[in-house]
Amino acid sequence: MNNDFLRNNSDNQEGQNPSKEEKPTSPLIEKIQQLGQTNVPQFSSDSKIHCLTIVGQIEGHLALPPQNKTTKYEHLIPQLVAIEQNSNIEGVLIILNTVGGDVEAGLAISEMLATLSKPTVSIVLGGGHSIGVPIAVSCNYSFITETATMTIHPIRLTGLVIGVPQTFEYLDKMQERVVNFVTKHSNIPEETFKDLMFAKGNLTRDIGTNVIGEDAVKYGLIDEIGGIGQAMKKLNELIDLHKEKNEGLIQ
Template sequence: MNEQHHKPSYTANDAAEPAPEVPGGEKTAAAVTETIQQLGQTAVPAPGESNVYCLTIIGQIEGHLVLPPQNKTTKYEHLIPQLVAAEQNPRIEGILIILNTVGGDVEAGLAIAEMISSLSKPTVTVVIGGGHSIGVPIAVASDYSFIAESATMTIHPIRMTGLVIGVPQTFEYIEKMQERVVRFVTAHSQISENTFKELMFKTGELNRDIGTAVGGNDAVKNGLIDGIGGIGQGLAKLNELIESRRAGGGLTQ
């Protein structure tokens, strides 16, 4: 996606009376602005700022193929270095993941989910709006997960687009990929494999697809998500996990 950078306009008074220079200030502001424009993220917190890093996953998860420019996307190659940086930064004590996605590339989504689940620092996921399709493994990858009462999660079988070769090996490949998703979700949540597959293969509920749209309360009832809540509950739980880790000697100040 091509992005346009507009230069600020200046008046004659601005030219006559330049603002006092702050060492490194202009460069820092430019770097933060560039990060926001490219990644939709603010910079990793500096000393004295929050000890929690907020990671947002919105729109469609873009994988190995570049999606059309009109699509709102989250690129997995942007998220991976952010997670690595947060893991390495000693000032970051916890990571809050805000999720509102329609799904996307299966392998990219699983890669993000695996990275979140392998972080040594406390993690909490908050699903707002929706955590559909491959967003389900990402939602359950954290230490604790919340979902807004009005949010939904669509659970359905894996689909393929483009050229599909009609041979048994193709269907075996799809089945193996699907089992990867099922194993990950059931291993990182309280939902049973039978219940998850029942929701995945349910017919008659989705108009143009097979599967189930699970609301916030049902997601918690089925054991897919840990609790109902939003940003406030998510931060409170994350701080609780951080304090617990500190007490166990995992973090130092």
Template sequence: MNEPSTRLRAEAEPAAAIDKAKLDAIQQLGQIAVPAADPSNVFCMSIIGQIEGHMVLPPQNKTTKYEHLIPQLVAAEQSSKIEGILIVLNTVGGDVEAGLAIAEMISSLSKPSVTLVLGGGHSIGVPIAVAGNRSFIAESATMTIHPIRMNGLVIGVPQTFEYLDKMQERVVRFVTSHSRVQEKTFKELMFKTGELTRDIGTTVIGEDAVRHGLIDEVGGLGKAIAALNALIQERKPKADAGAVPFVPAASMAGAVPGAEGGLPQ
């Protein structure tokens, strides 16, 4: 008596699971079917919204938490299956120290890395955008370069100003050492007046970022992935050349005079 109902229930469960998966896809992605990605040797990391540092931002802010990114970069560096890292940026900036920490992590990777600015790579997003081996920016994407600032208008004591000045020099030094922009040019962009409504600084768009030397090339996802694959292929022969070839023990014994069967006679 129970066999038909059990069979019907067993057949209904997979169908219900499929319906739930479709519903989740519609709610999360706005479409029913998402193409499955093939196994890849490239790890893609996105940096979006505001970079959250030591202070937790309000829940309505779209944030990227640096404590989430750093373990991902460590895992990608240690993984034998990952051969390259693609960093996609669309960020308004955020915490200076957190942004610099992410940038330093990317620049210190032993594996090839490519950065791609889509939409915007503003403020502390600039050091992250130049941290890879190659950098790309979409034609319509922008980068805002301005001095480091704190909330409020009054600096209480001279030590606060000195701290901000030293932190700003850290940003300038990192950007100029990881891109082709000259320090004089970068500081001119940083302290330019009259372009931004409520602040000093400059907004550069696509070609301008390349012309100033901040970014290597204008391009989108296709160019960025092609460049990363090229870097991976360039690295492979070097890795193979550094490997010690395996030589059988018998061959080694025959190559050394008097080394037949062990010690020389």
């Protein structure tokens, strides 16, 4: 894999492309159109920190058409399994900018992250709404940028209504799962989380709360305010701690 990468680089330097993917009219113009810049920084070695971006909607049992930006759990879960098994990977960074989505898919991703034996750090950029909340708190340490928001609201229904009492009970149980997960993996008390979830007047004509950056830290939902720099620093610290612990066990 690494050799492959290096070879590709040398090909580029020679200005030749042996695979002849396509003949672009001007490679420079092509690059500007694709990335908005002409030079992409190159690293020499493989990364020991992997990154998972959870963007758009979290897709569950129903496949959404291609115009929707989605994060599919059937993509993420095998990647997490591979990360767990690959000894070269030392830590995982989770970047969240999601509107939420399928509750069970979101909880599945959260449980996978929470049980990963390698250090994990999450950053909420922009938004980590709805089912994005358990994903954010599932990591060993969580960051939120100052301007990012997280909407906490009760579970809503998009499926068919079978019968009112049964549907209500089913939804209530599902909601308990989310509340339990969040309170178990973060410092927020159950009482506070439920208060935020059922608060009136914060969201127009709906119940719930939109928690912004600093408030998320104040409530104990997220550990710290910060961006990519702080997150990488924390992840490296956790990796060092993890290594020390493993070495200690061998002795």
